[in-house]
Amino acid sequence: MAVNTKTPEAQDPQPSSAKCGCQANEEEMLRSLDTVIDGFIDTDGALVPILQTAQNLFGYLPEKVLKHISLRLKIPYSEVTGVVSFYSFFSTVPRGKHVVRVCLGTACYVRGGKEVLEAFKKNLKINVGETTPDRMFSLEVGRCFGACGLAPVAMIDDDVHQRVKSAKIRDIISQYQHEGEDVKEAR
């Protein structure tokens, strides 16, 4: 199973799905996906649009959904994942509620962007391209955000954080964490 770590389910413990009702939600989403698939039965070239629909529904392409598509379309699973891994706009890793992007453009890099990234990694306990187990945060790196004068820059969702200092990162994160909990309760 050594190589299996790359597959979505291995990184996708789905901690509170039973509690928060995501399960029912997932069933519903699969059903809407099926309606779309039904419209495509026996059509050539259906795979990519169906994958796009699935990604829109689920936010990413979980292994379970890919297998479902393979079975429904009678397309080998290897081809489904082959197509998914061919196009960069498909993702098999769930993104967190908040996407943290640390700029590693030249200006930011020179003025400590690297340290900022390390601090995010340490605080969130994830690597670039990963999502925290509670699905709150994903960590990505960006090239230039066009705010070089304010380097180093990190973006969280649509908010630009300027002149970020490693020491402040815990505070920044906790703002969003808090906000996330509110949303969860509201549901």
Place this chain on the structure above:
Amino acid sequence: MPKIFVNHKEVEVKADTTILEAAKSLGLHIPTLCYYEGKPPIGACRVCLVEVEGAKTLVAACSTPVVEGMKIHTNNKRVREARRTVVELLLSEHEGSCQYCARSHDCELKEIASHLGIEDIHYKGEKPEVKIDASTPALVRDSGKCIKCRRCVTVCREVQGVGSLFPQKRGYKTMIGPAFVLDLDQVACVQCGQCAAICPVGAIQEKNDIDKVWEALENKTKHVVVQTAPAIRAALGECFGYTPGTLVTGKMITALRRLGFHAVFDTNFAADLTIMEEGTELLMRLKKALVNKEPVALPMFTSCSPGWIKFAEYYYPDFLPNISTCKSPQQMFGAVAKTYYASKKGVNPADMVVVSIMPCTAKKFEAQRPEMNASGFQDVDYVLTTRELGFMIESAGIDFKTLEDGEMDSPLGFSTGAADIFANTGGVMEAALRTVYEIVTGKEFPASDLRLAPVEGLKGIKEASLVIKGTIPEWNFLENVEVRVAVAHGLENAAHLIDSIKAGKAHYHFIEIMTCPGGCIGGGGQPRYTDDAVRLARINAIYKEDAGKKLRKSHANPQVKTLYDEFLKKPLGEKSHHLLHTKYQERQKV
């Protein structure tokens, strides 16, 4: 018939052919890598480039049709230089060393490179990520050596109907492999090894068990016996330069003895035994259905091909009750060797090692199935492919061509012609009918020369029917019954056949399925390169072997009779049930 000019010579070629096919018909070899006989060309590798006068660029011979008046150059400077560039680029991304690569004697890439006179590589390519997948009992995949020709993708998907392999990722990161570049044991691979047989390089090979066999042979406390499958004798010669279709049964036996095996036995013996069990099972099922009117799974399918078994376990679990419960001849042999033969010989089965020589990689998987231990031990210890045996003989310094003919040992070495034809598509069906017909009517199977032409040959799905007449009293419920049989080889064909049964469009009593195109003679472990011409040559050799036998019906095998008298008692009896029959399990296909 269009007239074209090939290398300045005017020739007439068949209409609707490609430049590649036209050249072949003229005896001109154009190198190819991604081309796959009988499938639409994908035009990916570009080593088949040729010049067509008037065309702006060189064209791929495999995918360019000939047209009237075309002037083609298959081997001028421009063509050679272009091909050289293509191959140098492939080599620049190739992670392998011919000195210690098991494919160095039959590697197509190495041969093309040497024919092009490549002595140096002018490009520095990004070397691919090397991933070695040795997760399954049958195969080892090495992505470093893969040149991404996709032949394995084609065979796995279009010939075997499995689709375990597909290009993953993109650009120079592309890897040909299972979903998410997982290991093969994580996906629905049937272990047929057709991918290994078709791969032009050393990127997919059988898992090498030669050292384990040497170790057993050199262990003084072990009694090591060998069995050889029916298809080996028609192909092993190719490892030593004989033309395809040369029978080398006698030399093969001598070579095995020289390698040090204590007894040289025949899987064919077990094939005759299989017919006794499977034929009886078929009759029992028919009786249940027609006389007792009990619900019983029909049509019955043959069970000698382990790739087909695994395929059904993944894709047609509903049909598992239809598959004969008979073990394959390889496994029947192992179970009988470690019980009956062991006690006859006075050998402790714990000290016996059973080695199989098989045309098949799936047999490596089958031998390791946990339930294959009816003797109390793993019934078959090691399985070598025909290619591995050829290698072993050569590396032992045995000059195969000069060997005298040998004879199989007793008591598990005698076989009839019916066992020989287990090697090819249609053969198990013919063998079964030879016996079943005679059991039911007391008369010989009426087909000419005991052969049933409609089920022979390379057509993917074949069928036949015969009306039974003149039954003896015990079987007179079969009087005037039209028995319908079908034969499929290549699992994609098998799938089509089963789908038409499922859809109620076809009705049969008995169906033979062989995993590989052509049957075992075209197995994943046979000498490379196997195309239809080679398949036909091997099949002809097998029928020659059958015709040369005095006894050509399984129930006439005297050693099989003795085995029943002394040990098993009767087909489908209690001992048989325990040693010779098995169960299947549904498997998750994704």
